[in-house]
Amino acid sequence: MAESALPRVFSGVDAVTAACGEELGPTPWLLISQDDVDTFARVTQDWQPLHCDPAVAALLPWGTTIVHGYLTMSLLSFFAGQLYRVEGVAHVLNYGIDKLRFPAPVPVGSRIRARAVVGSLAMKGELGVVGVTYSIEVEGAAKLCLVAETLVGLVPVGASESR
Structure with a gap:
């Protein structure tokens, strides 16, 4: 797929629903x-040598330190902001993750980018919840480094703030 203009701007919940199945990205x-x-x-107190000690990591199959999987996961919000924006709602929020996998490591010093596929929308009371499936790739690598099925909450304008 050719690179599209980013971020994709959705004008409300109906536009998100109409985009079900569409791929967004890739990001830079x-x-x-x-x-x-x-x-x-x-920040996380996760000092595993395979992430933080180049001498230890040099003995591992990758020959270098690798990025924490949860650091890569934490970048989903950053990539989401590059991939799409939803207008005409009061708030866009993280609702959860249904599935998360790290199929391959990210060697430190690598470049990564993301793509996303818009899923279907379900209503949870006033809240619209849309599935967004992300895939993150490492430049030059054969396998993805992250696949995540996330849930994004869309709070309509004027919705009750007490949840």
């Missing part, structure tokens, strides 16, 4: 540095 490439990994380790 994003470089993940050792500094990014070390910052994530400081």
Whole structure:
């Protein structure tokens, strides 16, 4: 698929519903540095040597440190902002993740990018919940590094704020 203009702007819940099955992206490439990994380790206290110790990681099959899977997952919000925007709603929020897989590692110093496929919309009271399936690839790699089936909440304008 040819690269599309980003971000895709949806004018309300009906436009999101009409886009069911459409692929968005890819995003521009994003470089993940050792500094990014070390910052994530400081915040999460996840100091596994395969992420943070180049001497230990050099002995592993990848020959270098690898990015935390949850760091890659945390970038979904960043990539979402590059892929789409929904107008005509009060709020767009993370509702959850139904499925998350890390099929391949991300070597530190790699560039990654994302694509997404818009799923169907279900109503949960006033809240519209749409599935968005993300795939993140590593530049030059044969396998995806992340596949996630996420749920995005669309709060309509004027909806009750008490949930």
